[in-house]
Amino acid sequence: MSKLGSEITLGCDLGATNLRVAAVTQGGEVLASMRRALDDRAPSVVVQALSDGVAEVLRTLGEPLEAIGGIGVGVAGQMRGRDGLVLVGPNLGWRDVPFGEMVRSKLGCPVRVVNDLSAAAWGEASVGAARGEKDVLLVFVGSGVGGGLILGGRLYEGEGGLAGEFGHIKVVTGPKGRRCGCGERGCLEAYVGGHNLRLRVLELADAGRGQGILEAAGGDPERIGGIALELAAEAGDPEANALREEVAAFLGVAIANAVTLLNPQKLILGGGVLAGMHGLRKRVESCVLEAGGKQQVAQLSILEPALGDDAGVIGAALLARTS
Amino acid sequence: MSKLGSEITLGCDLGATNLRVAAVTQGGEVLASMRRALDDRAPSVVVQALSDGVAEVLRTLGEPLEAIGGIGVGVAGQMRGRDGLVLVGPNLGWRDVPFGEMVRSKLGCPVRVVNDLSAAAWGEASVGAARGEKDVLLVFVGSGVGGGLILGGRLYEGEGGLAGEFGHIKVVTGPKGRRCGCGERGCLEAYVGGHNLRLRVLELADAGRGQGILEAAGGDPERIGGIALELAAEAGDPEANALREEVAAFLGVAIANAVTLLNPQKLILGGGVLAGMHGLRKRVESCVLEAGGKQQVAQLSILEPALGDDAGVIGAALLARTS
Numbered sequence: 274m275s276k277l278g279s280e281i282t283l284g285c286d287l288g289a290t291n292l293r294v295a296a297v298t299q300g301g302e303v304l305a306s307m308r309r310a311l312d313d314r315a316p317s318v319v320v321q322a323l324s325d326g327v328a329e330v331l332r333t334l335g336e337p338l339e340a341i342g343g344i345g346v347g348v349a350g351q352m353r354g355r356d357g358l359v360l361v362g363p364n365l366g367w368r369d370v371p372f373g374e375m376v377r378s379k380l381g382c383p384v385r386v387v388n389d390l391s392a393a394a395w396g397e398a399s400v401g402a403a404r405g406e407k408d409v410l411l412v413f414v415g416s417g418v419g420g421g422l423i424l425g426g427r428l429y430e431g432e433g434g435l436a437g438e439f440g441h442i443k444v445v446t447g448p449k450g451r452r453c454g455c456g457e458r459g460c461l462e463a464y465v466g467g468h469n470l471r472l473r474v475l476e477l478a479d480a481g482r483g484q485g486i487l488e489a490a491g492g493d494p495e496r497i498g499g500i501a502l503e504l505a506a507e508a509g510d511p512e513a514n515a516l517r518e519e520v521a522a523f524l525g526v527a528i529a530n531a532v533t534l535l536n537p538q539k540l541i542l543g544g545g546v547l548a549g550m551h552g553l554r555k556r557v558e559s560c561v562l563e564a565g566g567k568q569q570v571a572q573l574s575i576l577e578p579a580l581g582d583d584a585g586v587i588g589a590a591l592l593a594r595t596s
Numbered sequence: 597m598s599k600l601g602s603e604i605t606l607g608c609d610l611g612a613t614n615l616r617v618a619a620v621t622q623g624g625e626v627l628a629s630m631r632r633a634l635d636d637r638a639p640s641v642v643v644q645a646l647s648d649g650v651a652e653v654l655r656t657l658g659e660p661l662e663a664i665g666g667i668g669v670g671v672a673g674q675m676r677g678r679d680g681l682v683l684v685g686p687n688l689g690w691r692d693v694p695f696g697e698m699v700r701s702k703l704g705c706p707v708r709v710v711n712d713l714s715a716a717a718w719g720e721a722s723v724g725a726a727r728g729e730k731d732v733l734l735v736f737v738g739s740g741v742g743g744g745l746i747l748g749g750r751l752y753e754g755e756g757g758l759a760g761e762f763g764h765i766k767v768v769t770g771p772k773g774r775r776c777g778c779g780e781r782g783c784l785e786a787y788v789g790g791h792n793l794r795l796r797v798l799e800l801a802d803a804g805r806g807q808g809i810l811e812a813a814g815g816d817p818e819r820i821g822g823i824a825l826e827l828a829a830e831a832g833d834p835e836a837n838a839l840r841e842e843v844a845a846f847l848g849v850a851i852a853n854a855v856t857l858l859n860p861q862k863l864i865l866g867g868g869v870l871a872g873m874h875g876l877r878k879r880v881e882s883c884v885l886e887a888g889g890k891q892q893v894a895q896l897s898i899l900e901p902a903l904g905d906d907a908g909v910i911g912a913a914l915l916a917r918t919s
Contacts, residue, residue: 351891360891408755420857424747431859432731433895442853443887446845457890522769527853530765534743534854536754564766567780568674568683572756 283330284590285323285346286389287311289364289416292319294326295583296334296341297590301400303583305333316370324379338382343593345385347392347585348372349417352434357386360435363454364417385593387430389585391437393578394421394541395428396588402579403539410537411578412439412528413544417454418462424535428592439531440466444523461527465520467546471498477512485510503550517553525560532573533566543578606653607913608646608669609712610634612687612739615642617649618906619657619664620913624723626906628656639693647702661705666916668708670715670908671695672740675757680709683758686777687740708916710753712908714760716901717744717864718751719911725902726862733860734901735762735851736867740777741785747858751915762854763789767846784850788843790869794821800835808833826873840876848883855896856889866901 281304286293288311295306307329309322323346331338350362357373359365373386387395394411403409409423420439422429430436440462441455450459451469463469474497477483483497489504490496505513532540540561547554562570580587604627609616611634618629630652632645646669654661673685680696682688696709710718717734726732732746743762745752753759763785764778773782774792786792797820800806806820812827813819828836855863863884870877885893903910 353891422857424752425750427748429747429858431892432861433859433891435859435889435892435895436857438856438859438889438892441856441889443849443856446849446887455890459887526766526769530850530853531857533761533764533766534745534759534857535752536756536758536761538755564769564782566758566761566764567778568676568756569754569758569761572758 281334281336281341282343282345282590282593283327283341284392284586284588284593285326285344286392286585286589287319287323287346287348287365288389288585289349292322292326293582293586294323294330295586295590296330297587299591299594301396301587301591303587305330306586307333314365314367316367316372316375319365320372320375320379323376327380338380343385344380344382345387345392345589345591345593346373346376347387347389347589349389351438352386352388352430354434355386355430357384361455385589387428387589387592388419388421388434388437390419390421391428391430392421392586392588392592393580393584394423394437394588395592396580396584396586397541397578398423398539399591400580400587401584402541402576406539408535408537409539409541410528410531410535411541411543414465414467414524414542414546415544416467418466418544420531422535428595439527442527444527461523464523465546467499470502470520470546473516474498474502477516482512486513489513499546499553500549503552507552517550518556521553521556521560525557526564528557529561529564529570532561532569536566536569536572538572538574540573540575541578542575604657604659604664605666605668605913605916606650606664607715607909607911607916608649608667609715609908609912610642610646610669610671610688611712611908612672615645615649616905616909617646617653618909618913619653620910622914622917624719624910624914626910628653629909630656637688637690639690639695639698642688643695643698643702646699650703661703666708666913667703667705668710668715668912668914668916669696669699670710670712670912672712674761675709675711675753677757678708678753680707684778708912710751710912710915711742711744711757711760713742713744714751714753715744715909715911715915716866716903716907717746717760717911718915719903719907719909720864720901721746721862722914723903723910724907725864725899729862731858731860732862732864733851733854733858734864734866737788737790737847737865737869738867739790741789741867743854745858751918762850765850767850784846787846788869790822793825793843793869796839797821797825800839805835807835809836812836822869822876823872826875830875840873841879844876844879844883848880849887851880852884852887852893855884855892859889859892859895861895861897863896863898864901865898
């Protein structure tokens with residue numbers, strides 16, 4: 274890779290449904306990008322798609338791979354260490370996939386592989402909502418729940434690259450805890466992640482206690498989910514309100530405890546569930562402020578993400594500079 | 597301060613009951629030390645005692661202050677930023693004390709002021725139980741509950757110097773939470789810190805449900821506390837066992853969640869309560885392993901502190917090198 278390398282790096286974001294690749298400047302500007310839906314998630318197919326995506330972006334850019342300063346990839350999964358071994362990628366259906374090695378061997382150049390929300394956190398802390406801040410906690414509540422930690426101005430990944438696994442904090446202990454996609458019980462994600470939240474709303478409706486929610490879904494059980502829950506709660510349905518309050522409390526206290534422990538300047542709350550449920554978001558923010566350490570909360574700002582869907586590719590591209 | 601500075605620094609540890617000062621080598625060896633009980637905790641009296649302690653250690657060492665490479669002080673309190681402003685020192689009875697400024701002005705040289713458990717964590721991670729490890733979580737359960745974080749090989753203090761406030765993580769929410777010494781409700785310390793634990797055991801006894809505990813205390817209510825609780829639980833008393841289990845679960849899950857979030861290599865568990873209650877310690881360790889993320893737990897070792905009462909002075913002295 275050449276002199277231009279100091280100017281442009283590539284970032285890739287490998288989510289459960291989409292692959293994105295972008296060429297990004299040092300200042301975080303996206304010069305060229307592509308997105309492709311992932312139908313087949315077999316590791317070798319995904320690696321080929323990523324390689325094709327890189328080639329496509331380079332064509333758009335009019336530059337060879339050698340002109341690029343580095344490549345970073347954010348993956349929706351638990352990584353071990355810094356070599357890109359994906360231990361568990363629940364939404365990709367991956368277990369123990371040596372993804373970093375496969376990508377490196379396919380592209381023939383070094384690649385930095387990180388968790389997708391670590392990449393998003395780095396993007397937001399570098400050129401987004403928390404630009405230039407040293408201590409940033411990012412929590413995303415989408416289909417799943419995850420986080421990213423920027424501590425002391427650096428991406429913090431932990432001993433094994435697993436730091437920021439916010440969704441698997443325990444909020445209920447013992448055998449009564451809801452089963453989580455990770456195989457354990459009582460994880461935050463099992464109660465508040467979009468996929469599980471929809472199941473919980475459906476359970477309420479099945480138990481005959483979700484009339485207000487069913488009405489909010491226009492009587493169509495297929496449309497029951499977080500947004501119907503939000504609408505019913507706003508309309509004063511007591512069952513919907515109780516469930517939404519529980520979700521807010523689980524999320525809010527878990528985040529508050531991380532704020533008490535880590536004393537960040539900025540908390541970035543994002544993801545589809547919070548974007549679609551404004552009332553829930555407000556309650557979560559209140560819970561964080563109520564349950565967090567007083568001094569820590571006094572020093573905290575709660576922000577929305579600023580980079581949207583680009584946070585992951587931008588962060589991954591900028592992280593490629595730091596490895 | 598002179599050339600010798602590269603060899604020796606001074607560490608001070610300001611706890612609720614004792615002031616300790618030590619001259620420490622780069623390798624963590626204590627060359628000279630003093631300890632004095634603190635009767636009067638008025639800030640100006642404490643600063644004078646600290647100054648006297650420094651002078652005493654220098655006399656023992658046979659060196660002038662100018663020969664010392666730096667001074668670090670660990671304080672049992674919540675600090676703001678790095679200037680040594682003590683926001684709250686509950687056991688010292690301090691609020692908004694500009695302690696760092698007072699010490700600097702008294703000694704006439706720069707002083708690094710940190711939380712006492714941050715100092716202990718730095719000591720243990722530098723030359724103690726977790727020597728040379730990069731990601732270390734230290735939790736001490738004594739009269740209060742606190743923690744220290746070494747992340748990425750550096751002391752992590754957070755935006756305002758408040759990181760590691762483990763005792764004020766919320767374990768019970770809402771108005772039913774026990775009142776904590778910090779003024780809030782539902783903090784971990786309110787349930788498991790030695791002072792509150794003793795109150796809880798006494799409450800059990802007062803409610804006529806602590807017969808086994810009273811017997812374990814030799815029938816003397818004055819001797820009721822954590823150790824009587826431990827003895828009664830070991831003897832099979834169901835009330836004692838239930839309380840000990842609750843304490844273990846609160847502590848264990850709070851620590852497990854920090855392990856899931858931060859993915860440290862080493863967890864150092866210490867403090868008087870855990871040192872005196874071996875059964876409790878075992879149960880806490882089990883809870884951490886059960887409730888922590890599986891991958892994170894697989895990478896974790898749980899250790900006892902190695903530096904004993906010296907961890908704070910050694911860590912503070914070694915931190916003075918890094919400022």
